Amino acid sequence: MIEVQDLVVSYGTATALDHLTLTVGEGEMVALLGPNGAGKSTLANTLAGIIAPASGTVRIGGRLALIPEGRQLFPDLSVADNLALGGWRSGLRDPSSVYELLPRLAELAGRRAGVLSGGEQQMVAFGRAMMSRPEVLVVDELSLGLAPGVTADLAAHLAELNRSQGLAVLLIEQNARLAFELCSRAYVLESGRLVTEGACAELADDPRVAAAYLGGAVT
């Protein structure tokens, strides 16, 4: 679904991604971990076609949607309008399929997106991404600034879409516990370079990863 080969992205003279290679297979849920400034959001924006790579190749094997870091809604527009604009690429204008998936959004439909709570906004961002009928979803910081219950709820929806519709997911996270729970494989990015990759079960046992992302050894 996503094939990134030897990708280099720079901002002026600063290199944000340095010869990155990464894949997400069909129906796979893959995590990308890394600290702030590692280049995670740069990768998300490059995959979404918002940033142009300096070199390397990016192949996307289906419709891709991005849930950007910080939700990035249209604050002046209603929830219903936010969702409808999510269908800009797919031509889908009627959000009823998203309301079925996330019934809470139907209740919020007429509210301005800018006045919603963080969790509700993340739900709108999720619904807006689903309006483009994606085959692969890039989620940049699902859990950032959200209460654990809200995160768990959204994560359950992601897992369900993955199971029922084969939606491939690249989950960009600082919360490694959540990432390891949801995903089968993970990459670890630091300063624009991959430092390690592998099955989540193995990475969770890696003392370096555990120290950096799990706050010590996993029990």
Add this chain to the structure above:
Amino acid sequence: MSAFLSYLLNGLAVGCAIALIASGLVTIHRVTGVVNFAQGTFAVVAGLCTSSLLGLGFPHGLSELAAVLAAAVAGLLTGLAAIGKRGTTPLASLIVTLGVGVLAYAVEIVLWGDQPRSAPGLAGSVTVAGAHIQTQHLLVIGVTAATFVLLALFFGRTYLGKALTACASNPYAARVVGIDVRRMGLLAFALGGLLGGIAGVLVTPLRPISFDTDVTLIVNGFAAAVFGALTRPVIALFGALLLGVAETMAAGYGYGSHQLEVALGLMIIVMIVQAGRRSAISEETV
């Protein structure tokens, strides 16, 4: 009293024309972040086109429509020059629009000469509560009201209008959902041209238009747009009406040669007040 009412009604008509210029400025600024100093040019192009087309024997209605479309094309071309190249900053684009305005002088002088031109509008006048008001002034008020209603419906009800609002609200998010923000910016410029064009065809029968009339139009339009912090069309409309009435009153009560100074004075006061409130001028154009 009837003189006062007469100045008030005529002032509202002048304000409506200013509001159309201002709404074009606001539309373009909201979507692209660019202050378009070529906005007055669109009105001049439309006014001069109407004058020529009517002179060539084309009927009313068709002439005005064609002139407004010509202004929309002028808007699109200005947009291509100002934001056509990716990565142009709003400040650089502003300078480009100034350049387009100067270039337009040369083109207009070649095509129409440097003498003011007029066009016949609606003849006659009506009497409202003892005050005389020209029928053309009533037309200006009516068309402006209809235009603002249509604009509100376009931005509030249509998918394309909402996509334009989305670009204004969060350009990054607009790109995330796949909206081509640059193309939307060009659409905003065309719409700005259209609005300027409507102002031009309405004003030409009231005061002759020449290549440099854009200065008066843009000063007034900009003053009203700044009143709405360059982002709020309804407040800009209110500002424009206030300005139109103030100018007409000044002219009516014997300060006719100082109309532009009234606009400039009000604009400076509004800009100082807005700057104190960390307004659009410092935040949104940079």
